[in-house]
Amino acid sequence: xxxxxxxxxxxxxxxxxxxxxxxxxxxxxxxxxxxxxxxxxxxxxxxxxxxxxxxxxxxxxxxxxxxxxxxxxxxxxxxxxxxxxxxxxxxxxxxxxxxxxxxxxxxxxxxxxxxxxxxxxxxxxxxxxxxxxxxxxxxxxxxxxxxxxxxxxxxxxxxxxxxxxxxxxxxxxxxxxxxxxxxxxxxxxxxxxxxxxxxxxxxxxxxxxxxxxxxxxxxxxxxxxxxx
Ligand code: ADP
Ligand code: ADP
Numbered sequence: 699x700x701x702x703x704x705x706x707x708x709x710x711x712x713x714x715x716x717x718x719x720x721x722x723x724x725x726x727x728x729x730x731x732x733x734x735x736x737x738x739x740x741x742x743x744x745x746x747x748x749x750x751x752x753x754x755x756x757x758x759x760x761x762x763x764x765x766x767x768x769x770x771x772x773x774x775x776x777x778x779x780x781x782x783x784x785x786x787x788x789x790x791x792x793x794x795x796x797x798x799x800x801x802x803x804x805x806x807x808x809x810x811x812x813x814x815x816x817x818x819x820x821x822x823x824x825x826x827x828x829x830x831x832x833x834x835x836x837x838x839x840x841x842x843x844x845x846x847x848x849x850x851x852x853x854x855x856x857x858x859x860x861x862x863x864x865x866x867x868x869x870x871x872x873x874x875x876x877x878x879x880x881x882x883x884x885x886x887x888x889x890x891x892x893x894x895x896x897x898x899x900x901x902x903x904x905x906x907x908x909x910x911x912x913x914x915x916x917x918x919x920x921x922x923x924x925x926x
Contacts, residue, residue, distance in 0.1 A: 699725050700746060700856075700889075705755035707741050715741035717911040718755070723889065725855065727919060728882045730898050731891045733908035739891045740784075742908065743860055746889070747781055748772055760855055777805070780849030782859035786841045788833040788848075795820070795829040798848045805852060819847040823877060839870035846877060856887040861894070871897050 700723040707716040715738045723729055731739050744750040746759055757764040760778040767775065788797050799816045807815075820826050823843040833841055849857055859878065861871065871894060879901070882888045892898060898905055907915040 699723065699758070699760065700887075701756070701758040702745075703756040705745065705752050705757060707738075707745060707750060708753050715911055716745070716752075716908075719911075719913055721906065721913060721916065723887065724919065725887055726882075726885060727904060728879065728888045729890070729904045729906060730901075731889065731906050731908060732893065732895070732898060735893065737908045738911045739893075739908055740860060743858055743889070743891060746858060747779065748775065777852060778855045780852065780854040780857045782842070782845045782849045782857065784860040786833070786845045788841060788844055790833055792832075793829065794825060794831050794833065794836070794844050797833065797844055798851050801848045802851050815851060816847075819850050822850070822880075823847045839867070839873070842870070842874060843877070846874070850881060850886075854886065856889065857881060859888070859890040861890060861892040868894065868896065872900065875901055 700721075702719045702721050705716060705719045706714065708714045719742070731742060733739050741750060745752055745757060748764065752764070759775065762771065762775040762778075789800065792800065795816055798819060799812050802812045802815060817826065817829075820829055823846055825840060825843055825847065828836060828840060828844075833844065836844065846857075846859070849859075857878065859874075871892070875890065875897060878888045878890060904919055905915070905917045906913055
């Protein structure tokens with residue numbers, strides 16, 4: 699669960715990216731975060747993953763209270779979430795398989811379990827046949843799916859996806875949301891930032907709109923359904 703109470707974020711240069719934000723996202727929800735460029739969407743995600751720290755207000759994520767959380771607990775908090783980065787952040791010198799396996803190796807999982815699980819998530823994102831490729835040999839859409847496989851591999855409670863802008867065409871974005879829907883149906887909370895209005899309109903999901911650092915609309919919780 700994500701809880702924001704009176705959260706404000708001002709960057710050191712004086713830019714206030716979020717102002718007094720209040721919202722709750724329950725376990726199992728699928729939420730789109732929308733808004734124009736510079737609205738504060740990435741800042742919202744960065745606060746959730748604790749890449750940035752709020753100046754005021756209270757944040758709770760998956761049972762961690764950020765105002766009392768110790769620095770050494772941050773890695774444990776992050777393990778409750780899978781993060782799909784806008785710029786993928788794949789390791790260029792590792793194969794697709796190893797990029798995904800790496801995220802699991804750092805948790806100390808046994809090799810046999812890693813092989814089994816990595817094969818499974820690569821199959822889920824449709825990339826079994828690319829397991830031995832290097833990231834540079836893949837298209838943008840494929841690299842994004844490697845990022846998703848890596849985010850899923852440790853079975854997180856929640857997936858946070860910052861939509862890549864540049865090199866993903868609308869059809870690929872649509873496929874990505876379908877995959878995320880499938881993951882959500884299995885119980886994982888999904889949070890996706892996007893600026894593509896048409897994409898959001900094709901999926902009947904909760905939409906939180908941010909403008910100039912404030913939540914300006916929120917459709918509220920949508921019941922899960924057989925969709926798309
Ligand atoms: P979005 O993701 O909706 O495009 P951001 O959260 O990236 O919006 O940015 C919100 C505001 O905060 C913008 O005015 C942006 O220029 C500013 N901002 C973002 N990151 C930083 C930073 N590291 N330092 C200073 N200002 C920033
Ligand atoms: P997508 O439909 O995901 O956008 P593309 O049309 O860009 O894919 O690529 C089609 C196929 O070409 C993919 O299977 C991809 O692996 C391969 N491909 C794309 N770019 C490269 C590259 N730089 N080197 C090798 N193979 C590539």
